[in-house]
Amino acid sequence: MDGVLVHEERAIPGAAEFIAALRRHERPFLVLTNNSIFTPRDLRARLHAAGLDIPQESIWTSALATAKFLSEQRPEGTAYVIGEAGLTTALHDVGYVMTTRDPEYVVLGETRTYSFEAITKxxxxxxxxxxxxxTNPDPTGPSPSGSLPATGSVAALITKATGVEPYFVGKPNPLMMRTALNRIEAHSETTVMIGDRMDTDVLSGLEAGLRSILVLTGSTAPGQVERFPFRPTRVVDSIADVVPLVTELAEGDADGA
Structure with a gap:
């Protein structure tokens, strides 16, 4: 989502046309984000304000993936949660109870104001x-004034204090990609991952068996691509360059290609 379709809550040129092309050719899609702060309803409203009409059913967050994972591991369990509405709502929806008394899990997500008291607990x-x-390993998140510490940084602090490494559910964990594929009843061989980060988006696509497209409107700069030991299937300047590909693939299917 961020860096591909929007940047600081403004639509990236070509984003609306890309979504329109997917709908025109009846291509199922999900908008993914590692940000666990907002619910899908919140994100739908924010995207709509940027001029992108995306239903909340087509938004898949690391909070939703985390809740699904926990509900399958220990149904209707208990957790101490550091996070905001996106994460707490997702956990409540799968039957989890938030508690500070002997929880089965400590679940760390994104928040605008990390509390030292909450981290200590x-x-x-x-x-x-x-x-x-x-929810995700991202060390920093963007803001108009610069980088902000994110889940990965706070997780490292907790690990340093306890010696316990967290299990990260969000990208680049292929688990998030596989749950997303199941959600739209898609197969990895016929699905493309479009992202702006080599270390999360492209890597998660690669490990889940997807083709990948890197757009250069977000986190990974052009000069950084060659530093990685893996490569995306294609590198483009922006999502606007992907619009013709949607039509090309659709016409190929119609021709039996």
Missing amino acids: AIQLIESGARFIA
């Missing part, structure tokens, strides 16, 4: 035996 609960889960 998380450390103590992990020391007492709670399992450590984090």
